[in-house]
Every structure is written in structure tokens, then in C-alpha cells.
Amino acid sequence: MKFISDKNLRKWLESLMGIGSLIAPMDLGPGLTLFSQIRDPGDVNLEYETTPIPPKDLFFPSSEALFRFSPSRGYEIPEIDGEAFLLGIRPCDALGIRLMDFPFLSEPADPRYERRRRRTTLIGLGCIKARPECFCTSFGIGPFDASNADAFLIPVKGGFLAEARTEKGAKALAAAELEEASIPIPKPPEVPSIDVGAVREVALSLFNSPYWERLADRCLSCKLCAYVCPSCYCFDIRDYPIRDGAERIRSWDSCQSPLFSRQASGYDPRQTKASRLRNRFYHKFSYFPGEFGAFGCTGCGRCVRYCPVNIDVREVLLAILRGEAKVA
Amino acid sequence: MEEIRAKAIELLRSGEVKCFIGYERASDGLTARPFFAYSADDAGRLIFDRTCAHNLARYLPDMRGQRVAILVKPCDSRSVNVLIQEGQVNREEVYVVGVVCDGVYKASWGQPSQELEARCLYCSRRVPVVYDHLIGQPPASEPQTPASIPEVEALERRSAKERWEFWRSHFARCIRCNACRQICPACYCPQCFSDQLDPLWTGIRIGLPQNWVWNVGRALHLAGRCADCGGCERACPMGIPLAALNRKLAGRVKELFGFEAGLDPRAPFPFATFKKEEVL
Numbered sequence: 001m002k003f004i005s006d007k008n009l010r011k012w013l014e015s016l017m018g019i020g021s022l023i024a025p026m027d028l029g030p031g032l033t034l035f036s037q038i039r040d041p042g043d044v045n046l047e048y049e050t051t052p053i054p055p056k057d058l059f060f061p062s063s064e065a066l067f068r069f070s071p072s073r074g075y076e077i078p079e080i081d082g083e084a085f086l087l088g089i090r091p092c093d094a095l096g097i098r099l100m101d102f103p104f105l106s107e108p109a110d111p112r113y114e115r116r117r118r119r120t121t122l123i124g125l126g127c128i129k130a131r132p133e134c135f136c137t138s139f140g141i142g143p144f145d146a147s148n149a150d151a152f153l154i155p156v157k158g159g160f161l162a163e164a165r166t167e168k169g170a171k172a173l174a175a176a177e178l179e180e181a182s183i184p185i186p187k188p189p190e191v192p193s194i195d196v197g198a199v200r201e202v203a204l205s206l207f208n209s210p211y212w213e214r215l216a217d218r219c220l221s222c223k224l225c226a227y228v229c230p231s232c233y234c235f236d237i238r239d240y241p242i243r244d245g246a247e248r249i250r251s252w253d254s255c256q257s258p259l260f261s262r263q264a265s266g267y268d269p270r271q272t273k274a275s276r277l278r279n280r281f282y283h284k285f286s287y288f289p290g291e292f293g294a295f296g297c298t299g300c301g302r303c304v305r306y307c308p309v310n311i312d313v314r315e316v317l318l319a320i321l322r323g324e325a326k327v328a
Numbered sequence: 329m330e331e332i333r334a335k336a337i338e339l340l341r342s343g344e345v346k347c348f349i350g351y352e353r354a355s356d357g358l359t360a361r362p363f364f365a366y367s368a369d370d371a372g373r374l375i376f377d378r379t380c381a382h383n384l385a386r387y388l389p390d391m392r393g394q395r396v397a398i399l400v401k402p403c404d405s406r407s408v409n410v411l412i413q414e415g416q417v418n419r420e421e422v423y424v425v426g427v428v429c430d431g432v433y434k435a436s437w438g439q440p441s442q443e444l445e446a447r448c449l450y451c452s453r454r455v456p457v458v459y460d461h462l463i464g465q466p467p468a469s470e471p472q473t474p475a476s477i478p479e480v481e482a483l484e485r486r487s488a489k490e491r492w493e494f495w496r497s498h499f500a501r502c503i504r505c506n507a508c509r510q511i512c513p514a515c516y517c518p519q520c521f522s523d524q525l526d527p528l529w530t531g532i533r534i535g536l537p538q539n540w541v542w543n544v545g546r547a548l549h550l551a552g553r554c555a556d557c558g559g560c561e562r563a564c565p566m567g568i569p570l571a572a573l574n575r576k577l578a579g580r581v582k583e584l585f586g587f588e589a590g591l592d593p594r595a596p597f598p599f600a601t602f603k604k605e606e607v608l
């Protein structure tokens with residue numbers, strides 16, 4: 001491991017900004033930190049607690065025009081900028097990006113996602129504190145897990161321990177003034193874990209359990225839990241008229257929305273809050289693993305923290321595993 | 329708390345109601361969340377303290393056709409009246425348990441706090457405006473309503489350009505998750521204008537112009553109907569100060585029509601009545 005001192009950090013960030021755009025956590029108001037395009041390295045906050053929106057929107061923006069067409073200008077595909085550095089992403093969010101890769105990079109790959117993914121270097125950041133909602137260790141990662149990042153930083157006194165994991169990461173670190181690390185790797189914080197191994201099999205037997213209706217009593221059927229989730233990837237596509245033509249827009253969507261599964265005939269197979277809420281958990285813990293061989297959750301706890309009525313995925317997992325959700 | 333549990337057990341045991349909508353401790357061990365008690369056993373989980381911020385009236389339209397009991401603070405009780413007034417809730421179906429309230433704390437998930445929510449600082453009621461059973465000791469007199477709301481005044485003092493900038497920077501962040509709408513007891517339309525695609529109102533694009541239509545449209549639809557429960561602002565993951573808009577509009581409706589949401593379930597609505605002498 002190498003060491004980047006606090007003093008050299010600013011210089012490093014400046015040189016990264018010379019190569020491409022730098023996206024990092026930045027404070028925008030009291031209690032609100034978001035991954036933002038950095039103009040001044042002094043704005044980067046590497047001690048942030050949490051961002052409501054995970055950095056997935058760098059690859060899969062909340063809304064974008066896929067293309068435009070007009071009689072005068074013909075067919076246009078909006079450009080995707082050059083190189084980018086995504087700095088300061090937590091292990092859970094880096095896992096989130098790997099999970100997004102499954103649907104977006106499977107054949108045929110989504111060209112816009114793929115371009116953005118290829119141009120971006122992920123510079124991870126170890127967590128020296130766990131938040132009360134963290135349970136990432138349930139999914140094979142942990143506070144210092146570097147496996148889904150190109151380079152990884154661990155905060156220590158006076159700076160960061162730094163390690164390159166891929167060629168891209170080595171290139172990014174080459175722009176820094178590195179010292180030999182004389183500080184040992186600190187002990188990561190304890191993060192509680194849920195043994196999710198059996199959840200898929202158990203869940204399948206609980207599909208018709210009244211548990212989902214009781215849980216859904218409280219649910220608001222908003223889309224918040226999907227929008228804050230680093231591994232939710234649903235979207236809607238529509239064409240809209242623009243001056244002298246039209247554009248095709250893709251925007252985030254969520255299975256919690258009552259409009260999500262309405263079919264052209266007008267029929268909706270998921271008419272109740274309970275059937276929508278159940279879908280959220282089944283997709284993450286049953287269908288997604290069936291399709292891609294990994295759980296569709298990173299244990300980041302965002303849905304736990306931001307759900308306005310505290311539908312807690314950890315409680316749901318435990319209820320499933322303990323068979324509390326049994327069919328009556 | 330014991331009184332609430334006892335009342336819930338009595339109502340559930342006697343079969344008077346099928347469900348008691350109250351609060352239980354949230355999974356952080358600090359804050360509260362809505363809770364639906366269906367049996368006397370469930371009722372043991374009910375709590376009430378100054379972390380019970382949610383406006384449970386939001387759940388009443390979901391429960392139509394069944395007799396339920398609901399726990400309300402003074403602000404929440406106004407929403408119950410709005411729902412009755414707007415024909416969304418049948419008064420006969422709801423047993424309202426009111427609680428005398430001294431304000432709730434500004435707690436967010438996992439963070440204890442003893443600071444009152446802004447709305448509670450100038451709330452002029454301690455006793456719910458509608459109830460079948462009251463819990464707690466009503467004060468000798470209700471507190472005075474302050475003449476103005478500091479946060480609204482501070483915004484009013486800014487120039488139009490500054491206000492534009494203020495809201496622009498906030499609305500630009502909106503992700504249109506609709507949590508503010510879904511948590512609101514006054515937002516019950518089967519199809520929201522913002523989901524309307526034919527004809528198109530806002531569309532699916534998440535961007536400043538569309539967000540602007542959404543956020544302003546939402547606020548306007550709640551003028552004279554918002555009970556200032558603060559639910560929308562509390563739910564917003566992006567920290568958008570929605571309550572300031574609601575409060576400004578509630579103030580205008582009061583000035584223009586002398587009307588406050590939910591005080592009298594029989595009063596005619598300013599936006600559903602028309603008098604010839606009214607001019608803009």
C-alpha cells in the first residue's frame with residue numbers, strides 16, 4: 001500500500017481534474033451530501049456520512065435523452081463526455097455498480113451505460129465508521145472491501161492509504177505524489193451481518209403469505225426506495241415533441257409505482273400495494289439472483305434510512321428467514 | 329401510552345373497529361413509525377410520544393369500507409376533517425382518538441433530538457379539532473397564533489430574482505420520487521396530474537422545467553387543503569423545503585378567504601365555491 005498525505009491530496013485531485021471530470025461527494029446543505037461534479041478540490045468531502053442518491057446516476061442518469069430526431073437536423077445522439085473519475089465511493093456503492101452491470105452490460109449491452117462505464121475510473125473509499133443501517137457484510141463485502149473499485153483509499157491519520165486494483169486505477173494513482181506507507185492498515189468497523197444464504201428458497205414458499213399485506217399497510221407506494229437504491233435499475237421510455245422534432249427520453253421508474261406494471265390493455269397484474277411491495281423484495285432476493293447469480297442488494301441501508309415509514313429490508317429478510325412470514 | 333393501548337384493546341376486543349392505526353417504535357429504536365394493530369396482542373406495541381411525527385390520516389382512504397380507529401394530533405385531526413369534507417372518508421367509519429399534543433421532535437432516522445419541529449413552534453392548537461375520545465389533559469386555553477411565520481417572512485424579504493434562484497436550486501435536485509405526494513393525506517387522486525400522459529402535463533423527464541411544474545403544481549393543489557403536518561418535507565430525501573411553499577399558500581388562503589384547512593368539515597371550500605363578487 002502507498003500513502004497520500006492530506007497535503008498531496010489536493011494536488012492529486014487537481015491533476016485528475018486536468019485529465020477528466022472529477023465526481024465526488026460534496027456538501028450541498030445541512031445534512032445533504034451528493035456526488036457532484038467538482039470544480040474546486042476544496043469542495044470534496046471524504047468524511048461524508050451518506051448520500052441519499054447513490055453514484056449510479058453517473059452511469060444511469062435519472063433522466064436522459066437517448067436520441068433526438070428532426071426533419072432539419074436529422075438523427076442526433078447526445079454526446080457522452082470524456083474520461084471521468086468517480087472518487088470516494090463506498091464498498092456498498094461499488095458493489096451496486098457491479099450489480100447494475102448485470103442488466104446493463106449483458107448482451108446486448110446498453111450502449112450509453114457501457115460508454116460511461118468504460119470512461120470512468122472508480123476510486124473507492126473505506127468506511128471508518130458504520131452507520132446504524134449498514135449491513136453490507138451480508139453480501140460478501142465489508143467496510144474495507146476494495147474488490148469492485150479500480151483504486152481504493154483507506155482514511156488514516158494525516159492522509160489515505162492507497163492501493164491500485166486495476167490498470168485504470170494505477171493510472172489514476174500515478175497522478176498522485178505517493179509515499180511509502182508507514183502506517184498499518186487500521187481495523188475496519190464492525191458491521192452486522194444477516195445470513196442471507198437461504199433467503200431465496202424460503203421466500204419462494206411465502207409468496208401468498210398475508211405478511212406482505214400487513215407490511216404494505218404502512219407502505220406509501222412511493223418510488224423513493226428504488227430511487228435511493230444503488231442496485232435498482234428500472235426505467236420508463238417515452239417520445240416527446242421538441243421544437244421541430246422529437247426526442248426519446250429514458251427516466252428512472254420503480255415497481256412501487258401504481259403505473260409501473262399497467263399493460264396496454266389497461267390491466268395491471270400488480271394492483272395492490274402489497275403485490276408491489278412484495279415484488280421489490282422478490283426481485284432483489286429471488287428473481288435477480290435467479291437471473292444473475294447475485295443478490296440485488298448491497299446492504300447500504302439507504303432504503304432503511306430514507307423510507308418515510310421505515311419499511312426496513314433487514315426486518316423483512318429476518319422475517320422471511322425465520323419463517324415469520326409463513327402462509328397462514 | 330397505557331391509555332392509548334387500553335383504548336385500542338377496548339375498541340378491538342369489542343369489535344367496534346377492525347384496526348387501530350397508531351404508532352410503534354421504528355427499527356432505529358429511537359423514532360416512531362405508523363403501526364396497524366388488528367388485535368389486542370398487537371395493541372401492546374402501540375406507543376405515543378414526541379417522536380410520533382407522522383400524519384396517519386394518510387391511511388384512511390386506503391381503509392375505506394371498514395371501520396377503523398385512528399390516533400390523531402391536532403394537525404392530523406385537521407387532515408381527517410379535510411378528507412371528510414372532500415368526501416374521501418366516511419365519518420361513520422372512523423373512530424377518532426385524539427391526543428393532546430405539545431409538539432413533536434425534529435428527529436430523523438437514527439438521530440435523537442429534542443428540538444421541536446418548525447410547525448410545532450407556531451401551532452396554535454393543543455387539542456384535536458375532531459375526536460370521539462380524547463387522551464390527555466387539555467390546557468386551560470389554547471396558545472396564541474403568531475402573526476407570521478419567520479421562514480416565510482425571510483423568503484418574502486428576498487427579491488423576486490433571489491427567490492427564483494432559491495427555488496431553482498432546490499427544485500433542480502428533485503428526483504420525482506413522489507414520496508411527498510404519497511405521504512400526503514390530501515393527495516389521494518386516483519391519477520395525479522403529474523402522472524397524466526394524455527394530455528401531457530409534466531411527462532416522465534426528471535429535469536428542472538418538469539420538476540418546476542411538479543413542485544409548484546403540487547403546492548398549488550394543496551392551498552387551503554394542507555394541514556401543515558410537515559409530512560412532505562420530512563419524507564423528501566433531497567432536503568427540499570416544501571413546507572415553506574405550503575405555509576405561504578396557506579397564509580394567502582387565510583388572508584383572501586378567511587379559510588383554514590380542516591377546521592370545519594361542513595365549511596364550503598374556497599376553491600370549490602364561486603361568488604360573483606369575487607375578483608382576482
Ligand code: SF4
Pocket residue numbers: 218219220221222223224225226256306307308309310311
Ligand atoms: S417501502 Fe418505503 S420508500 Fe418504498 S414505496 Fe414503500 S413507503 Fe415508499
Ligand code: SF4
Pocket residue numbers: 225228229230231232284296297298299300301302303304313
Ligand atoms: S435494497 Fe436497500 S439496502 Fe439493499 S441496496 Fe437497495 S437501498 Fe441499499
Ligand code: SF4
Pocket residue numbers: 226231232233234253254255256279280281283284
Ligand atoms: S426492486 Fe423494483 S424498481 Fe428495483 S430493480 Fe427491482 S423491479 Fe426495478
Ligand code: SF4
Pocket residue numbers: 501502503504505506507508509543560563564565566567568570
Ligand atoms: S419527495 Fe422531494 S425529491 Fe421526491 S418528488 Fe417530492 S420534492 Fe421531489
Ligand code: SF4
Pocket residue numbers: 383407508511512513514515550553554555556557558559560561574
Ligand atoms: S402538503 Fe405536506 S404538510 Fe400539507 S398536508 Fe400534505 S403532507 Fe402534510
